[in-house]
Amino acid sequence: MNGMNGANMGVGMVGPTPAGHQQELSHIYGMVDDLSSQLAENRRVLEEVVSLVGRIRARARHQNLSNQEIIAGADDPSTTENLDRLISILSETLEKALHERDANSELLQQYANVMANMVRQAHDHKSRTVTDVSAWHRSYRQQLAEAREENSRLREQIWDVQERAGRLNESVRQFRTSYDAEPSRYEARVENIALRQEVRFWKRMAMPDVPDDDPMWSDDDDLIDTAETARLAEVERAAAAMAASQHLAAQEEEENQLKEDERRAALEAAGVSSGGSLDSTSDVASQGAQGGGPGARSVLMQREGEAS
Secondary structure: OHHHHOOOHHHHOOOOOOHHHHHHHHHHHHHHHHHHHHHHHHHHHHHHHHHHHHHHHHHHHHHOOOHHHHHHHHOOHHHHHHHHHHHHHHHHHHHHHHHHHHHHHHHHHHHHHHHHHHHHHHHHHHHHHHHHHHHHHHHHHHHHHHHHHHHHHHHHHHHHHHHHHHHHHHHHHHHHHHHHOOHHHHHHHHHHHHHHHHHHHHHHHHOOOOOOOOOOOOOOOOOOOHHHHHHHHHHHHHHHHHHHHHHHHHHHHHHHHHHHHHHHHHHHHHHHHOHHHHHHHHHHHHHHHHHHOHHHHHHHHHHHHHHO
């Protein structure tokens, strides 16, 4: 409840004020300001009345007048009008003051209700927030405990696997030592290496054009090293490129042959269609050779050009 007094208002009210509450507070603050100004006006009027009464009493005391004399003097027509006007003003002021007092009381009641509602909502929001945060913390701690338990279990499994792997490596190492320590296997391995070296020697003798530092000579003939793999891939690519080029050349040659056959067929067809004209041309040419003149030779050349 310290928030109502303004001492710990910031602690009690969590979060920003809603827009509706802010509008209501602004309206209430405006009405409180109007009430304060009206109360100040009423105080001023009351002070004037009190001062007027004080002056009347002071004049009566100065003139040694009693209450009856003051009342009798009030019946003076010259002062009756002023008194009636003053009484009407005071009555109107009193009615306004009573009405404003009731309105101010109602406004104060509304203000108290709104503030109580705001405080209640703030406390509800705070309680919900505290509950949600507490639930989140409990869930987080539970998840963290489960993760730690799972991590511990995985660590134990890893340690168990490492221990078993160590025992397995030790067993394999002992088996390999005992396996290599047998004399018959050692002699067989030495003989195998000697035979491979002999095969490699005879292969080099059979291929003297290959240099000794060529990558095709691997350390072990049954294993293909990286350089040999790259060389074989390069050979395969070259063979594929050569096959593709040969295929393209054969295809181009076939296309050229087809074009040549079409051209020959067209020439043969043209020669058959102009066979009669060629025979007449040959007759004219023979006559020209016998003395027919240059006109026959020109006709023969024209026919040959049309035939071609």
